[in-house]
Amino acid sequence: EPIKTTAPTTESEPSLHDDVRVMIKTQKKIKYLTWHNRGDYFAIVSPDAARNSLIIFQLSKKATQLPFKSSKGMVQHVLFHPNKPLLFVSTKIHVRIYNLVRQKQSKKLMPGAQWISSLDIHPK
Numbered sequence: 001e002p003i004k005t006t007a008p009t010t011e012s013e014p015s016l017h018d019d020v021r022v023m024i025k026t027q028k029k030i031k032y033l034t035w036h037n038r039g040d041y042f043a044i045v046s047p048d049a050a051r052n053s054l055i056i057f058q059l060s061k062k063a064t065q066l067p068f069k070s071s072k073g074m075v076q077h078v079l080f081h082p083n084k085p086l087l088f089v090s091t092k093i094h095v096r097i098y099n100l101v102r103q104k105q106s107k108k109l110m111p112g113a114q115w116i117s118s119l120d121i122h123p124k
Contacts, residue, residue, distance in 0.1 A: 053074065
């Protein structure tokens with residue numbers, strides 16, 4: 001099992017911080033973490049993890065989703081759209097936009113840059 005999420009308890013695991021709610025243990029280093037605007041979802045990026053380079057968590061259901069069956073390039077950055085059900089995933093040379101309701105890729109952007117290192121979304 002590549003990902004383990006646990007809720008720390010004071011009896012079994014004394015926490016360094018009282019506000020820790022979820023502990024994530026992955027096989028590879030986490031490079032980036034982003035929260036959904038409503039706060040129930042968050043996504044992590046581990047570029048070295050190949051197929052598991054993007055992982056989405058839902059806190060209310062304590063569920064983990066691996067959205068890709070195969071690797072479509074090394075994921076560099078991921079963002080949720082602030083108002084729409086869209087997920088932006090950037091690799092080194094592409095930005096893919098996924099519709100979260102349909103669970104399909106809706107667009108593939110090719111910005112023409114040599115390397116995409118950062119990503120930001122305007123809410124309008």
